[in-house]
Every structure is written in structure tokens, then in C-alpha cells.
Amino acid sequence: MDRFLNLGAALLQPLLLLAAAPLLTGVIRRIKARLQNRRGAPLLTPYRDLRKLIAKEAIVARTASPLFRAAPYVVFAATLLAAAALPVFSTVLPGARIADAIALIGLLGLARFVLVLAGLDAGTPFGGMGASREMLVTTFAEPALLLVIFTLAMTTHTTNLAGMADATLTGATVLRPSYLFALAALLLLGVAECGRIPVDNPSTHLELTMIHEGMLLEYSGRHLALMEWAAQLKLTLFAVLTVDLFLPWGLATRLTTPAVLAAPPLLALKLLLLAALLALSETVLAKMRLFRVPGYLTLAFLLALLGLLSHVILEAAA
Amino acid sequence: MNLGALSLLDQAVLVLAAMALFSAFALLAQSRLLAAIHVFAWQGALVAAVAALTGAASGDVNLYISAAITFVLKVLLIPWMLHRLVRRLALERQSDPLPYPALTLLAGAAIVVFADWVAAPVAQFEHSATRNVIAISLAIVLLGMLTMVVRRQALAQVLGFMAIENGLFLAAVASTHGMPLVVELGVAFDVLVAMVLFGVFFLQIKDSIDTLDIDRLSQLSASVEQDEATEAQR
Numbered sequence: 001m002d003r004f005l006n007l008g009a010a011l012l013q014p015l016l017l018l019a020a021a022p023l024l025t026g027v028i029r030r031i032k033a034r035l036q037n038r039r040g041a042p043l044l045t046p047y048r049d050l051r052k053l054i055a056k057e058a059i060v061a062r063t064a065s066p067l068f069r070a071a072p073y074v075v076f077a078a079t080l081l082a083a084a085a086l087p088v089f090s091t092v093l094p095g096a097r098i099a100d101a102i103a104l105i106g107l108l109g110l111a112r113f114v115l116v117l118a119g120l121d122a123g124t125p126f127g128g129m130g131a132s133r134e135m136l137v138t139t140f141a142e143p144a145l146l147l148v149i150f151t152l153a154m155t156t157h158t159t160n161l162a163g164m165a166d167a168t169l170t171g172a173t174v175l176r177p178s179y180l181f182a183l184a185a186l187l188l189l190g191v192a193e194c195g196r197i198p199v200d201n202p203s204t205h206l207e208l209t210m211i212h213e214g215m216l217l218e219y220s221g222r223h224l225a226l227m228e229w230a231a232q233l234k235l236t237l238f239a240v241l242t243v244d245l246f247l248p249w250g251l252a253t254r255l256t257t258p259a260v261l262a263a264p265p266l267l268a269l270k271l272l273l274l275a276a277l278l279a280l281s282e283t284v285l286a287k288m289r290l291f292r293v294p295g296y297l298t299l300a301f302l303l304a305l306l307g308l309l310s311h312v313i314l315e316a317a318a
Numbered sequence: 319m320n321l322g323a324l325s326l327l328d329q330a331v332l333v334l335a336a337m338a339l340f341s342a343f344a345l346l347a348q349s350r351l352l353a354a355i356h357v358f359a360w361q362g363a364l365v366a367a368v369a370a371l372t373g374a375a376s377g378d379v380n381l382y383i384s385a386a387i388t389f390v391l392k393v394l395l396i397p398w399m400l401h402r403l404v405r406r407l408a409l410e411r412q413s414d415p416l417p418y419p420a421l422t423l424l425a426g427a428a429i430v431v432f433a434d435w436v437a438a439p440v441a442q443f444e445h446s447a448t449r450n451v452i453a454i455s456l457a458i459v460l461l462g463m464l465t466m467v468v469r470r471q472a473l474a475q476v477l478g479f480m481a482i483e484n485g486l487f488l489a490a491v492a493s494t495h496g497m498p499l500v501v502e503l504g505v506a507f508d509v510l511v512a513m514v515l516f517g518v519f520f521l522q523i524k525d526s527i528d529t530l531d532i533d534r535l536s537q538l539s540a541s542v543e544q545d546e547a548t549e550a551q552r
Contacts, residue, residue: 174329177333177335177336178336180333302423302427303340306343309431309434310339313430313450313453314332314450314451315332
């Protein structure tokens, strides 16, 4: 019985995340539209877009190698596997035993690496431009993301995401300066990693500014659908990661019926709050010039580093 | 140290001290003068809040008075004077970006590590719950010095100087629950007098060489004029 429950939990959580990803994107777009005095598209539009794309014929450039065809599947699978390491409703997560936070960053790195190769593969200038810009962002963002994870791992004594959430839930509630800095850094990094304003604009195809869209320019049909879905899943993944690490209250620590039933509405509420925050910041901020992005990511790195240092100085010292 | 064993007030003091450290970094990296003045005001507010919370935790009335003096001076009066000075010198739009921002910030992080290493033996002999703030305040002092070293704009250097005073005050509050009130008042008025003198001094510099970029001060005034003449010729 327990084995079936565990297996169910392991399969159900990433698949639910996958199913909810377009909805979160729809919610963010809707809130953003409302903030900008527009009516906005229905919440289910991202699902319809995906269905439309999947039904369409996939056209591949003549110059493209097999890597170009394989890339959407690799990107999608790696992102989904990364999602399996995240506790969504409960910290009882068999998938977490084989994948911790560092593996999660590695899987996202693999997805990004293949995406960049695919962007270069077709040989169009915009693909190459998008790829080089993506690598610029990654070079600064990934070390900072690791620092955030290390800061939390030093407090919770594990790199396992389910274990981290569990430690925060069961430990005493204390104000930690290191968590404050790590949260700020993770919010800045999530924006950069998911290609949102002010780093990248997901809703434009303006040549001079695009990063993520530049790499996808040659894709069509089901390939494009997989790429878009993976990007939406990644956004959801970062939102759930933020919630898991800093606001885990509401996660079920055991698989009992009331705890499991209470978890989804609470998670939805927290994700809604994050979505509203993102929509608000995207409305207020303008996209910054590419050459300002390293400065922005240096700030995120500094915050993560200060989180680590304030843990060592203020919290861990004898 | 077990954070859970501390009272909520002490935990809040630690958080505020860490935020003051971040504000020292912000002061170091902020290139716009008006924004840097606002950062300085926030730092003053954080330090004043630390003093007030320490007073609440220890029941020491003197600390409330110090917090009030700090608030009035460092959050209201000095930023207001700096604002007026910036407006009088017409520097509102001037920005003074760091030559090597990433390198400077890394140097700042190294300073924090160094401060922790230096302060560790001192903190050993302390028994208050907030003894680790000594390392933070030492780091703020050193970061203020770094601000004075890397900035070319004279007003930004003054901000670094004032940040050093903030760090010293934080150290005094966190380690010994504040200096005697007489010393406190003396230091506060020293800073105020320094601010007035800086203001007069800047107007003089501005009058004589028409800029506050202190790199220009390494040359003789005749050669500066010569430089400007050759630049004008080009």
C-alpha cells in the first residue's frame, strides 16, 4: 500500500505541475493585462495555444541537423525531470531521493545547454544572437543560484529540497537574515532564469531585445509547443521552488487525507501571490539594456553571497 | 549559536544589522548622488532602529535617546543638508559610476570576511546575544573607507565618511549597549559640524576649479586650465 502511495506521489506531483504550468502563465498574463487597463485573454488561452501548435505541421530548416529535432524533447524531458525533484503538495517525495537541489540546477543547465545548441544549429543570425545572450545570463545567474542553495543547505543541513522544506516546517520559527537575502536573490534570479522583464521580454519578437524567443525562432508545430511548455514549466518550477524554500507552510509532511487535501489550495494561493508580484513588477519596470543585465545579476550574486556570509557571521558562529 | 534560543527582539536586531550591511554595499555601488543620499538615510534609519530595539531588549533608556538623536541627525538633518548642497551645486543629474563595479563589490565581500576574522576573538569575550554584530559593524566601517577610496565625487566620499560613523555607532550599541550619553552627544555634534564644514568647503572647491571630481585636485590649477584649453581646442 505504502509503495503505491509513494509511486503515486512521485508521478503525480511533476505531472500536476506540468498540467498547471500553462494556467500560471495565463494567470500572470491576465493580472498583467488588468494592471495595464486591458481586458486580457481568457485564462485557458495558453492551453489552446499549445493544442493548436501540437496539431500543426512541424517545419524544420534544410540546414538543421538531427540535434535540432531532438532538442525540444531533451529540453522538455530535462525540465520535467527537474520538476520531479520538487515537493509540490507533500514532502514525502520518492523522486527527491535521487535528485537534490544541485541535480535540479544541473538538469536545468542541461536543458539550457541543449536549447542554446539548437538555437545555434539552424545557423540563423537571430538564433546565434539569442544563444550568446542566453549564455551571458547563465554565466552570472547559475553561480548565484548555487550560492542561494548553499545558504539554505547550511541552515537545514541537506541539499534535498524535500528535506529543506521539512527542516523549515519542523524547526522553530526564527527570523534569519540569511533567508531574507537568499529570498531576494532567488526572486531576482528567477526573473532572469525564466526570461521575464526586466531581463528578457517573453511577449515580443523585436530583434534587438529578444533572448529566449531568438533561440526559438526556427521552431514550429509540436517542437515549438514542447519548447513553450517547457518554458512555462520552468517558470512554475521556480515559483514552486521559492514557495518550497521560503514559505513551506501548508506542505503535507505525511500522507494523511486532511493534510494532502489542504495542501493544493494553499499552494494555489501562494502561487497566485507570486504571480501577482511578478505581474506587478513587469508592469512597473521597463526592460533593461542587455549590457545592464550583468549589473543586475551581480546584485543577485551579492545578495546570495551576503546571505551566505550573514549565515556564517550571525547565525552559525559559536 | 542557536538562533531559536534568542528572543524575537534580538533576532530582529540581527536582521536589521544584516540589512545595514547591505545598505553599506548599496552605498558603495550607487552611482547617482541623490539615490546614494537616500541609501545613507536608510542606513541611518536601520542603525537607529537597532539602537531602539536594543534599548527595548535591555530596558536601557539612554539607548532610546541615542536612537532619537541618530534618527534626527542621520535620517532627517544630514540627508536634508546634503540634498540642499546637491541642488546648490547643480549635481542632481550627475552620476559617478565605479570604474570596476564587480571587482569593487568582490573587494567589499572580502572585507566582510576579513572583518569577521578580525572580530572573532573580540566577540569571544562578549556575552550579549548580539555580539556577532561587532563583525558586521566593523565591516560597515571598512566598507565606508572603501567608498571613500573608490569614489571620485567628493560628496560620495562624504557619504562614505558618514557611513563609517554609522558603523561605529552600531558597534557601540551592539557590544556595550551604547556609549555614555555625553560621548554620544559629542560625536553627534562633531558629525554635524563636519557636515557644515564640508558644505562650505565644497562651495569653495566648486568656485575655484568648477568641479567636485577630486581627481582634478591632483593637478595644479594652472595645468588644469591648460588641459581644458587643449580639450577646447580639439
